[in-house]
Amino acid sequence: MQQLLDRFIESRGWTGDWAIELVYFLGMLFFAVALLLVVVTPFTGIVSWAERRIAARMQSRVGPNRVGPQGILQWAADGLKCILKEDLIPEDADRILFTAAPYLVFSGLFGAFAVLPFSEHLVIADLDVGAFYVMAITSLVPLGIIMSGWASNNKWSLLGGMRSAAQIISYEIPGALSLLAVVIAAGTLSLQGIIRAQGWSPADWFLFRSPFLFTGFFYFFVANLAEGNRTPFDLPEAESELVAGYSTEYSGMRFAFFMLAEWANLYVVASVVNVAFLGGWNVPPIAEGVARTLLQIVVFAAKSLVLVFVIIWIRWTLPRLRVDQMMLLCWKYLVPLSFLNVLGTAVWMMIVPEGSAAGRIASWILVLVGLSLLGLFGLRVRRNLKDADVERPRLSPIA
Amino acid sequence: MIAYVRNIRQACTSIFDGMAVTFSHLFRRPITVQYPDRIPRRIQETLPDRYRGHLEVDLDICISCRACEKACPIECIVIEDVKITKDSVTGVDGKETARVKEPTRFDINLYKCMYCGLCVEPCPTGAIRFTKEFEGATDDLSRLHLRFVTPERREAVLRKSEEYEKEQAEKARKKAEAAAKPEGGKRVDPPSAGEESKEGDME
Numbered sequence: 001m002q003q004l005l006d007r008f009i010e011s012r013g014w015t016g017d018w019a020i021e022l023v024y025f026l027g028m029l030f031f032a033v034a035l036l037l038v039v040v041t042p043f044t045g046i047v048s049w050a051e052r053r054i055a056a057r058m059q060s061r062v063g064p065n066r067v068g069p070q071g072i073l074q075w076a077a078d079g080l081k082c083i084l085k086e087d088l089i090p091e092d093a094d095r096i097l098f099t100a101a102p103y104l105v106f107s108g109l110f111g112a113f114a115v116l117p118f119s120e121h122l123v124i125a126d127l128d129v130g131a132f133y134v135m136a137i138t139s140l141v142p143l144g145i146i147m148s149g150w151a152s153n154n155k156w157s158l159l160g161g162m163r164s165a166a167q168i169i170s171y172e173i174p175g176a177l178s179l180l181a182v183v184i185a186a187g188t189l190s191l192q193g194i195i196r197a198q199g200w201s202p203a204d205w206f207l208f209r210s211p212f213l214f215t216g217f218f219y220f221f222v223a224n225l226a227e228g229n230r231t232p233f234d235l236p237e238a239e240s241e242l243v244a245g246y247s248t249e250y251s252g253m254r255f256a257f258f259m260l261a262e263w264a265n266l267y268v269v270a271s272v273v274n275v276a277f278l279g280g281w282n283v284p285p286i287a288e289g290v291a292r293t294l295l296q297i298v299v300f301a302a303k304s305l306v307l308v309f310v311i312i313w314i315r316w317t318l319p320r321l322r323v324d325q326m327m328l329l330c331w332k333y334l335v336p337l338s339f340l341n342v343l344g345t346a347v348w349m350m351i352v353p354e355g356s357a358a359g360r361i362a363s364w365i366l367v368l369v370g371l372s373l374l375g376l377f378g379l380r381v382r383r384n385l386k387d388a389d390v391e392r393p394r395l396s397p398i399a
Numbered sequence: 400m401i402a403y404v405r406n407i408r409q410a411c412t413s414i415f416d417g418m419a420v421t422f423s424h425l426f427r428r429p430i431t432v433q434y435p436d437r438i439p440r441r442i443q444e445t446l447p448d449r450y451r452g453h454l455e456v457d458l459d460i461c462i463s464c465r466a467c468e469k470a471c472p473i474e475c476i477v478i479e480d481v482k483i484t485k486d487s488v489t490g491v492d493g494k495e496t497a498r499v500k501e502p503t504r505f506d507i508n509l510y511k512c513m514y515c516g517l518c519v520e521p522c523p524t525g526a527i528r529f530t531k532e533f534e535g536a537t538d539d540l541s542r543l544h545l546r547f548v549t550p551e552r553r554e555a556v557l558r559k560s561e562e563y564e565k566e567q568a569e570k571a572r573k574k575a576e577a578a579a580k581p582e583g584g585k586r587v588d589p590p591s592a593g594e595e596s597k598e599g600d601m602e
Contacts, residue, residue: 057429217447313422316421318414318417377418382423
């Protein structure tokens with residue numbers, strides 16, 4: 001794809017067999033987009049089902065389990081229902097902006113898929129400014145959200161849109177700064193380059209490269225949650241305050257597009273974090289050729305899905321922040337800390353050169369810290385389970 | 400500065416604790432009752448004994464005393480009956496109760512019924528009572544108009560009533576004969592006895 005694009009630009013377009021080149025290029029573009037849509041849409045659907053199931057289990061409920069085995073086709077039923085719904089446009093709405101907004105939100109997120117790698121070779125475009133591109137293209141999303149909030153001519157929508165704008169603009173800063181620390185460590189903005197700068201073992205991941213990058217991981221994760229309007233930062237669509245925020249006036253497929261974007265965003269966030277900190281598709285050198293590619297896809301998807309699970313899990317654990325708390329967290333905690341992080345990473349790179357013995361020891365110590373945190377967490381969960389395992393009188397005559 | 404660090408520590412530990420709690424919930428069984436289909440027993444079987452569901456009438460022990468009809472505050476019970484030869488029924492409490500009438504029509508409008516239970520209380524034999532059925536949803540309102548007397552039963556009751564009338568007519572005739580013999584035709588009026596019984600039917 002990339003070479004093709006380069007060749008197209010180098011040939012200066014309109015000479016020789018330009019017509020064939022153009023058709024070929026457009027065909028490839030269409031193929032790539034179609035492939036992505038075919039992969040991404042069911043993925044977002046299944047994530048929406050998984051989220052509802054997980055949320056239900058965390059609340060001692062069952063969740064959707066009727067459509068298909070264990071309810072796995074629930075998303076298809078929901079989508080079908082949305083298609084059948086009437087497409088309402090409020091009378092006083094700004095028609096053009098109102099109709100355009102969902103597509104802008106969706107394309108902003110979908111655009112990020114252009115640079116997200118799935119394996120070493122399976123990537124649509126390995127841009128030299130990939131990290132930059134992701135930050136920039138996902139900034140279309142708040143634009144779409146503000147558009148929808150404004151065009152709906154509804155105070156809840158407008159409030160949701162404004163909150164979203166304030167939130168996303170604020171959290172871009174710690175997000176970008178934390179990513180900058182990674183870029184400093186990797187020496188490149190290309191997402192593939194960032195992955196290549198890491199290795200397959202946890203000790204080679206940027207997460208455990210230095211204490212600064214270790215904390216930076218959490219800043220980046222939190223900032224990305226906020227940019228994606230996920231709980232605890234879902235102020236723009238806070239049900240209890242704003243009905244549904246910017247999507248209040250939407251129905252049918254337009255509403256479905258917002259939802260699609262929300263769940264596609266889960267994957268975008270997870271895979272960007274995965275690329276930046278968790279080593280992406282790096283696999284141990286145990287396979288060659290196609291097997292290696294498949295292994296890379298599996299590893300990358302597994303890491304991303306674990307992160308998706310964590311995001312869902314956070315959503316059903318933490319309550320929503322207040323607006324002032326949200327701003328406080330960003331400007332008083334994340335921004336100064338991530339500045340410190342950038343500085344610290346640069347200093348660390350100077351003191352402990354990459355690949356030195358000291359660096360490796362620090363990495364392994366950080367891996368141990370991470371593992372012990374996980375172990376502590378496991379013990380905590382076990383204790384909670386034991387506490388819950390007491391015989392309670394059955395209050396209900398039913399069941 | 401100390402408060403700043405303490406805030407960060409508190410945020411981290413509370414998120415850590417909270418996430419441990421929600422994660423442990425993934426390993427517990429959900430408590431949802433999946434009414435109506437995915438439950439081990441029918442839900443009706445698990446309801447308490449005094450549950451007020453749909454009304455039902457056991458016509459075999461109904462003596463058509465109309466206590467329920469009179470008690471009903473919204474008149475959703477309609478009874479028509481005929482006189483029959485006196486017999487007795489055994490109520491649900493085991494007591495014998497005399498029966499002189501039997502219903503030819505016993506309708507309950509469940510869509511009017513408010514499940515107050517005032518009809519159940521005065522019933523001397525326990526013929527009218529609550530069941531545990533509560534699923535009354537239907538697209539046809541007339542399904543909730545319960546007609547407990549089937550046409551066959553009505554026929555049977557009417558036959559009984561005819562027998563009773565014959566009996567009464569016979570009795571009246573014998574009485575009249577008996578009265579006629581010693582006193583020679585004083586106060587003999589057989590047709591009026593028949594009329595009396597007919598009036599009884601019309602009640």
